[in-house]
Amino acid sequence: MKTQEKAAENKVCPLEIAVNSISGKWKIPIVWQIYEGKKRPSEFLRGIGKVDRRVLNQQLKEMEQDGILTKESFNELPPRVEYSLTDIGKKLVNVLWLLNDWGKLLIDNEKV
Amino acid sequence: MKTQEKAAENKVCPLEIAVNSISGKWKIPIVWQIYEGKKRPSEFLRGIGKVDRRVLNQQLKEMEQDGILTKESFNELPPRVEYSLTDIGKKLVNVLWLLNDWGKLLIDNEKV
Numbered sequence: 001m002k003t004q005e006k007a008a009e010n011k012v013c014p015l016e017i018a019v020n021s022i023s024g025k026w027k028i029p030i031v032w033q034i035y036e037g038k039k040r041p042s043e044f045l046r047g048i049g050k051v052d053r054r055v056l057n058q059q060l061k062e063m064e065q066d067g068i069l070t071k072e073s074f075n076e077l078p079p080r081v082e083y084s085l086t087d088i089g090k091k092l093v094n095v096l097w098l099l100n101d102w103g104k105l106l107i108d109n110e111k112v
Numbered sequence: 113m114k115t116q117e118k119a120a121e122n123k124v125c126p127l128e129i130a131v132n133s134i135s136g137k138w139k140i141p142i143v144w145q146i147y148e149g150k151k152r153p154s155e156f157l158r159g160i161g162k163v164d165r166r167v168l169n170q171q172l173k174e175m176e177q178d179g180i181l182t183k184e185s186f187n188e189l190p191p192r193v194e195y196s197l198t199d200i201g202k203k204l205v206n207v208l209w210l211l212n213d214w215g216k217l218l219i220d221n222e223k224v
Contacts, residue, residue, distance in 0.1 A: 014215030015140060015208055021218060023135055028127060067221040088217050095210050096127055102207050103126030105200050106133060109179040 021066045024059050026051050028096065031068070031085070035093050039082040068092060133178045136171050138163045140208065143180070143197070147205050151194040180204060 022028055026048060033047045041056060048056075060083060063069045068089040074080040085093065134140055138160060145159045153168060160168075172195060175181045180201040186192040197205065 014219055015144075015212040016215070017218055018211045018215030019134065019140060021215075022131065028131060032127075066218060068218075088214075088221055091214055091217065095207070095214050098207050098210060099130045100127040102200075102203055103128070103130030103133075105203065106129055106178060107126055109200055 021063075021068065022092070022096075024062060026056060026059050027063060030056075030059060030063065031089065031092060031096065034069070034083055034085055034089075039084065041081065041083075063089075133175075133180065134204070134208075136174060138168060138171050139175060142168075142171060142175065143201065143204060143208065146181070146195055146197055146201075151196065153193065153195075175201075 022031075029048045029051075030044055033044050036047075038044060038047055041053070041060065044056060044060075045051065045053060060069065060071070064071050064083075067086055069083045070086050072082045072084070074082070134143075141160050141163075142156055145156050148159075150156060150159060153165070153172065156168060156172075157163065157165060172181065172183070176183050176195075179198055181195050182198050184194045184196070186194070
């Protein structure tokens, strides 16, 4: 209830939280990789390129804390870790598609 | 056509452009202020608070260049300047509402 009051006071607030949660440099590419079926940090590293492992782990941790990703650890040798999108993460993908469409408008506009 | 080819090569691209174009610290609040009917930089300054005029002007200029805002200058004394949302800017507002809804999910999730 308190959060809803806060949100009512300041309309921008949930939007700011949303934008902050995806503003980390590799967060959107990470969501995209997982959406495309990749699960393991080593796959993200190959898919994204320039990111280093320490930074990747930090971003994954933040996204897990935000409730966008879940992490599953398998008790194997060598230990295996897999990430997947939560329901909230899947809903983010839907919004990102719309933002992607909007980005195309920006690009088309620049050409004119 | 070239841009579409580029977009096809790298799916993240229009999305990155979209996110970059709204990542400037005051850009979303500016869009919101204009959406609520405000037009003049002095009104944005009052509505947003902590932003300084020089930074505000820089952000307005970038958003004008990106095709999100249009600027109209009135030849009066003192000179008057008004900003409004372009069609692309209005479409951004629609996506921001959805991102706002998604932000509420993040907030609700944090409470649990």
